[in-house]
Every structure is written in structure tokens, then in C-alpha cells.
Amino acid sequence: MSTTITVSPVTRIEGHLGIKVEVEANRVAKAYVSGEMFRGFEVLLLGRHPQDAQHITQRICGVCPVEHGVASVLAQEMAYGIHPPENGRLVRNLIQGANFIMSHITHFYLLSGVDFVDVAAITAYPGNDPALTALQGWVKAQLASRSVTPAAPFLPRYAAKYLEDADANFTILRHYLEAFEMRTMAHKMGAIFAGKLPHAATLVPGGITERVTALKIAQFGSLLGRLQAFIQQSYLPDVAGVARAFPDYFSVGHGCANFLSYGVFPESADGRTRMFQPGVLINGKLDDVDPDAITEDVTHSLFSSASGLKPGAGATVPAPTKPGAYSWLKAPRYRGQVMEVGPLARMLVGYHQDVPSGCRTAVDNLLRAVDKKPEQLVSVMGRHAARALECKLVADRCAVWLDQLVPDAPACSPYSVPEVGRGYGMTEAARGALGHWLEIGGGRVRNYQCVVPTTWNCSPRDDRGIPGAVEQALIGTPVADPENPIEVARVVRSFDPCLACAVH
Numbered sequence: 240m241s242t243t244i245t246v247s248p249v250t251r252i253e254g255h256l257g258i259k260v261e262v263e264a265n266r267v268a269k270a271y272v273s274g275e276m277f278r279g280f281e282v283l284l285l286g287r288h289p290q291d292a293q294h295i296t297q298r299i300c301g302v303c304p305v306e307h308g309v310a311s312v313l314a315q316e317m318a319y320g321i322h323p324p325e326n327g328r329l330v331r332n333l334i335q336g337a338n339f340i341m342s343h344i345t346h347f348y349l350l351s352g353v354d355f356v357d358v359a360a361i362t363a364y365p366g367n368d369p370a371l372t373a374l375q376g377w378v379k380a381q382l383a384s385r386s387v388t389p390a391a392p393f394l395p396r397y398a399a400k401y402l403e404d405a406d407a408n409f410t411i412l413r414h415y416l417e418a419f420e421m422r423t424m425a426h427k428m429g430a431i432f433a434g435k436l437p438h439a440a441t442l443v444p445g446g447i448t449e450r451v452t453a454l455k456i457a458q459f460g461s462l463l464g465r466l467q468a469f470i471q472q473s474y475l476p477d478v479a480g481v482a483r484a485f486p487d488y489f490s491v492g493h494g495c496a497n498f499l500s501y502g503v504f505p506e507s508a509d510g511r512t513r514m515f516q517p518g519v520l521i522n523g524k525l526d527d528v529d530p531d532a533i534t535e536d537v538t539h540s541l542f543s544s545a546s547g548l549k550p551g552a553g554a555t556v557p558a559p560t561k562p563g564a565y566s567w568l569k570a571p572r573y574r575g576q577v578m579e580v581g582p583l584a585r586m587l588v589g590y591h592q593d594v595p596s597g598c599r600t601a602v603d604n605l606l607r608a609v610d611k612k613p614e615q616l617v618s619v620m621g622r623h624a625a626r627a628l629e630c631k632l633v634a635d636r637c638a639v640w641l642d643q644l645v646p647d648a649p650a651c652s653p654y655s656v657p658e659v660g661r662g663y664g665m666t667e668a669a670r671g672a673l674g675h676w677l678e679i680g681g682g683r684v685r686n687y688q689c690v691v692p693t694t695w696n697c698s699p700r701d702d703r704g705i706p707g708a709v710e711q712a713l714i715g716t717p718v719a720d721p722e723n724p725i726e727v728a729r730v731v732r733s734f735d736p737c738l739a740c741a742v743h
Contacts, residue, residue: 244724245257246258247273252735254276258272260713262718266716266718267716270706276742277541284687288683293312294308297437297438305334306338306673307673313675316662321653326446327651327652330650338436342670344474345418347418352411355402358382360408361412399720407484411477417469428466445653449650452647463634467635482623485620494617494709494711495579500588501667525591535548535549536702539700540566541561542558547702568742569694579696579708581671582629583617585667586598586616586629601628602628605624605628622733675688693736694741697709697734
């Protein structure tokens with residue numbers, strides 16, 4: 240007998256996501272992931288000056304605006320035939336790195352970590368520590384507010400297994416509060432060169448408009464040191480503690496097991512060498528990324544444009560009453576394959592490459608620590624672990640880029656906007672592969688298309704009826720109690736969905 244469970248909206252993610260699963264014998268047999276709103280940013284850009292694009296597209300998302308800005312200026316730089324000078328490249332890496340750190344810390348502590356923490360148990364934790372007393376009072380107030388404030392951060396609370404170690408619960412909840420300060424600190428750090436965050440004001444084709452000074456370098460370094468300490472002393476141990484307490488989640492949420500990374504953090508002016516190199520893993524075989532292999536299907540998407548188009552030729556034509564469609568997300572595919580994108584994809588692509596990104600060493604150390612095999616990282620807990628490892632790698636690399644800056648050296652290259660041109664910008668957001676495609680005609684935007692990380696991960700079925708990455712990851716998930724489907728929520732949140740981006 241089949242039971243249908245609908246969770247809509249899924250809370251503690253960015254945007255509006257609906258999940259419907261059919262459960263048979265206490266396991267998910269079918270899953271449907273729905274983006275539940277339409278925004279139309281690509282339509283807003285038509286007819287605008289190309290230089291407006293990096294500012295408008297940053298408003299697609301308040302969590303990963305920097306990455307949209309970077310993708311936009313990369314597309315313009317291809318169309319204009321320019322590259323940034325060294326300072327411009329390095330500062331972009333620092334701004335984007337700061338945003339990665341902010342996003343990863345936010346994801347674990349504020350969005351998904353509390354799926355594993357017994358919040359109510361903290362109220363009975365013994366001790367006279369002032370921090371404990373304050374935390375207990377705050378949690379009691381949050382739990383008491385559920386009838387008044389249904390969107391309180393710990394809700395919904397399912398009747399399920401949570402961390403049983405009282406010390407671990409207290410520690411992670413204490414770090415939950417500290418994470419608010421850490422994410423603010425990461426924003427402040429990035430804003431030193433971005434002008435402000437969210438939505439960086441200094442990103443332009445050719446580099447950045449902010450002048451690099453010794454004072455700004457020192458300010459950035461001071462904040463970075465504090466963030467590195469939090470990552471090393473709190474974030475990594477907390478993720479390891481949750482992994483030890485929930486080892487079964489290394490066997491849940493496997494999904495398509497195909498991975499795509501566009502690469503990010505260029506280490507050369509032309510961007511050919513990057514900290515995380517681009518790569519595709521299909522059936523365990525590594526290949527180079529071919530932009531022409533990307534297409535978007537729309538059979539089950541609420542759009543009337545043709546299926547199978549490459550992004551550069553795509554269109555954004557809403558069709559809200561389209562028969563058979565159930566999502567405002569398109570279904571991107573790579574050579575017809577469903578792909579997972581994100582920190583796990585970057586770490587596994589890096590693990591298979593002979594490049595000095597640190598991925599191979601980090602993954603090997605993780606596997607030894609948790610006594611797992613590489614294939615077991617393709618799971619709920621593997622995604623959390625990959626995100627934490629990447630956060631440390633990026634923070635440590637930021638220190639290197641900071642040392643390479645030259646005060647008062649140029650940070651932007653001159654350029655002119657052509658009457659006609661094409662370009663694409665492929666980078667990585669914290670959540671995965673991000674691409675912007677631009678066509679210029681008459682000095683104006685003739686077409687603009689974005690394929691974002693959550694479009695890849697949360698796509699609906701394609702023209703052949705093949706489920707998307709999250710839909711596949713949900714299949715086989717055990718559900719102990721259909722009235723309390725915490726397992727479904729844990730799988731979905733392990734991808735860190737951002738529907739605000741995906742329904743752009």
C-alpha cells in the first residue's frame with residue numbers, strides 16, 4: 240500500500256520548494272520536487288545595457304549574489320575580449336571566497352544542522368554557565384512561540400531520533416548562536432572589497448572598482464583569522480560529531496552519482512588554472528567540461544519554450560497552466576545525463592584530478608576518520624562533510640590570495656561594449672555549477688539565460704521521464720513514520736537548495 244507525503248513549503252531553505260513522495264513499505268518509491276513560484280529575471284534583462292546585468296542578476300539571490308555577479312562579468316568579459324589584472328582576479332576570489340564561507344556556515348548551523356539536534360533537550364541540560372542559561376531561555380522562548388510564529392527557526396520539529404549526547408546538543412546549539420556572528424563577519428570581510436554585501440557594488444567587467452590598500456588587506460586578514468579558527472575548532476568537529484552519531488546517513492540519499500563542476504577561483508589571468516578545476520564525473524569516469532553538452536528540457540516545467548535547447552538559445556516563456564508540468568524549474572542535462580552539483584561534486588571531481596587543490600588529501604583524511612569508502616560520500620552525510628572540508632580549504636586559500644595582493648596596483652582593465660557579441664560565464668556558487676549566457680545586439684541585451692545550481696539539483700523529470708538529482712536521491716529513503724518525515728527533509732536539505740535562484 241502506498242502513502243503519499245507532501246511537504247510544502249520545505250522550510251529552512253532559500254525560497255519555496257514543494258516535495259511530494261510516495262512511500263511503500265516505509266521507503267520512498269517515487270519523488271517529485273517542485274519550484275513553486277516564478278520571478279522572471281531573465282525577462283527583466285532584455286533590452287537593458289549589458290553592464291546592468293551584473294547588478295540585476297545579483298538580485299536573483301541574497302545568499303549567493305557574488306557568484307551571480309561573477310558569472311555575469313565573466314560572460315561580458317568573453318563578449319568584450321578582456322581579462323582582469325592580477326589584483327582584480329585576486330580580489331574577486333577573496334569576495335567570492337568570503338561568500339562561500341558565509342554560505343557553508345549558514346547552511347550547517349542555521350538551515351540543516353538543527354535537523355539532527357535535540358533542541359528541546361537543551362532546556363534540561365544541567366549547569367550554571369551563563370551562556371547555558373541564556374541559551375536555555377532563548378530555546379524555551381522559541382519553542383513556546385510555535386503557536387504564534389510557525390516559521391521559528393527550529394520548526395517543524397518531527398518526532399524522530401536526534402542527537403542523544405547532551406554535551407553534543409549543547410555544543411552545537413551554542414555554535415548555532417555563534418554562527419550568526421560568523422556569517423556576519425564573513426559578510427563584513429567580503430564587503431571590504433565588495434563595497435557592501437549582500438549584492439557587491441564593485442564587481443565590473445575587467446575586475447573590480449575598489450582600490451587595494453594595505454589597510455584593507457590587514458582588515459580582511461584579521462576577520463579571516465577569526466573565521467578560520469571557528470571553522471577548525473567548531474564547524475569541522477561539529478560535522479564530525481553528527482556524522483559519528485548518524486552513520487546510517489552515509490547510506491541515505493545516494494542519487495544519480497554523476498557530478499559536474501565548472502571550476503572556480505582562477506589562479507591565472509585567463510582563468511584556465513583554478514583552485515577547483517572544472518570536470519565531469521559520469522559513471523565514475525572523469526572528463527573535461529563541454530559547454531555545448533548542456534541542454535534544458537521543459538516537458539514537466541511550467542514553460543512553453545522548446546525542449547532540448549542549449550542555454551545560449553534558450554527562452555523564458557512562462558506557461559502556468561501547462562498540462563503535465565509540476566515545477567517552475569527547467570531540467571538541465573549534460574549529454575542527456577542528470578548531474579549533481581555542489582561541494583560534493585567539487586570535492587569528488589578534485590579527488591579524481593591530479594591538481595593541487597587539496598581535495599584528494601582532504602577526502603582521504605575524511606575517509607580514514609569515518610572509516611568509509613569513497614562511494615559512501617555520495618550520501619546525506621557525505622554532502623555535509625564535503626561542505627565543511629571545502630569551507631576550510633577555501634578559507635586557507637583566501638590567506639594565500641590575500642598575501643599575493645599588491646597595494647595600489649591596478650584592479651580593473653579598460654574595455655568597450657561592442658554592438659554585437661556573445662559570451663558565457665561559468666563559475667561555481669557555494670551550492671554548485673552556475674552559468675550565465677549573454678547575447679548582445681545593438682549594444683543591448685538580446686538574450687540572457689541562467690542555469691543555476693538548484694536548477695541542476697532540484698530539476699523535475701526530463702523529456703524521457705527521468706527524475707532530477709534530488710528526486711533520485713529521495714528514492715529508497717527510509718521513512719519510519721509518514722506523520723514525521725524527518726528523513727525526507729534531511730535528504731533535501733543536504734543539497735542546500737536555493738529556490739530563489741532556481742526560479743529566477
